Amino acid sequence: MRRRAKQEEPTAAAVDLDFADRDRALKDYKIAVEYKHLWQHAPGGVYVTPDLDDLRIWHGVIFVRRGMYANGMFKFSVELPQNYGDAGAWPRLVFMSTVFNPLVKPSNGELDLRLMMPGWNPAGGDCMLKVITYMKKIFYTKDFALAAPPNPEAQRMFRDNKSGFAERAAACVEESLSRRYESPPGSSLKFTEPRPAHDSVAARILGAQIGVPAAAGGGDAGAEAEGGDAMEA
Template sequence: MEEARAFKYVNPSLPRPMTTPAPSQKKPEAANLTSLHQYRTQTMKDYGLMIEYKHMKQHVPSGIYVLPSFDKPRLWHGVIFIHQGLYRNGIFKFSIHLPDDYNGIGTYPRVEFYTKVFHPFVNPDTNELDLLPKFPTWDPDLHYIVSVLVYMKSIFYTKEFASDLRNVANPRALEMFRRHPESYVEQIDACVEKSLETMYQNEPGSSLRFTKPIPAHEKLRQEFLQQLGGQDTAGNDSASEDVHMTAPISVMGLDDEFKQVDEEDEDGESSS
């Protein structure tokens, strides 16, 4: 005799109970929305960075050249030529590392020189420029990369340090400046010499390339300038170099700061 099979009768007129998707079914959709939001946020930050770079040329201090890396938009390469003061004739190459959340509150750029820069505001171990003396806090409404470049140039023309200055990146340099100025100058001369020795050593991945001048190219350049009726002013540079100039930023409220640095630069020239 066959065993009776139990069954449950379901009245088709009654509404069926709603089923709730398992938690695992919700996660992919939520994760996709989060990823999309993060992507859009990062895209807007990257776009803002491009705009900042595009408009930077009008305000970059003289003697400084900057170019983003070809494959890493948040890694910039630069060089500064010093014509006057204690660091005269120095050619210091550097990199600028921008955090992913730049430009937000507290998102400091990181500036590192490729060779030693003997200065109280430069870390002797990492060659990193200390931004805190100029920017105790980083305010995205007031501070930009060009602000850092202005500050960076100013340190090479600094003639005095505050008597109450204590916490610096290189305490030895500050102590030597105050107590042994002759030794301080010797250390600076050494780092300037080193910068010149390594001028044609291009860092891997750098978007700025330095090549030794070729006499044939110089002759062609002189002929070209004569045809244009222009005046050759390139001879004022410490060295001839193959450098791409940055494309540029109009930043409101910074003109006074740039003017002050230019005046300090002129004072350094007149006193040298």
């Protein structure tokens, strides 16, 4: 009669590893759900896509339609920490090109999220849709009243020298356009230079739209409405 092999008990290390794997899988699932929510409700003019190799890195771009940053095409990246989903686990949003703005750190291009979201709490509604909406607002706001802005020079100039601020913002727009074909590794958000073959396709698309009335509201109207907001903290 063959003896039954003794079943080994799982070690504490194996149990801890299994728990860690499950915890990470659950966090990854929540990130995927949150991205889908963002994809369905993202504000106009903003596009975001996950990195090809890392779910916790997102690449995005905002097309600014009006205001001092009009015609800008600002690319940015988002990094979600390993414990993202927990209270106090802020994401990081960093612009690829210069954004001269009271809410953007001049040293590294990072958007200051803690100023407007001092206690990151997913249970209280903090999420990436809120971050992206806030990011869009900084390009359209008509007033900044921040007690301790990340870029004090930008706030002073915005308040005391609007024409000078407008020049700095225009320079940011030019830089963003000059770098529009640059893409970080892992990004599927790529822009290529126009080619003659594209002209015929564009002509067909535009030709098909001739005579079709524009939809009421949406798009630019939404951007203008956001432009009246003020940033205070």
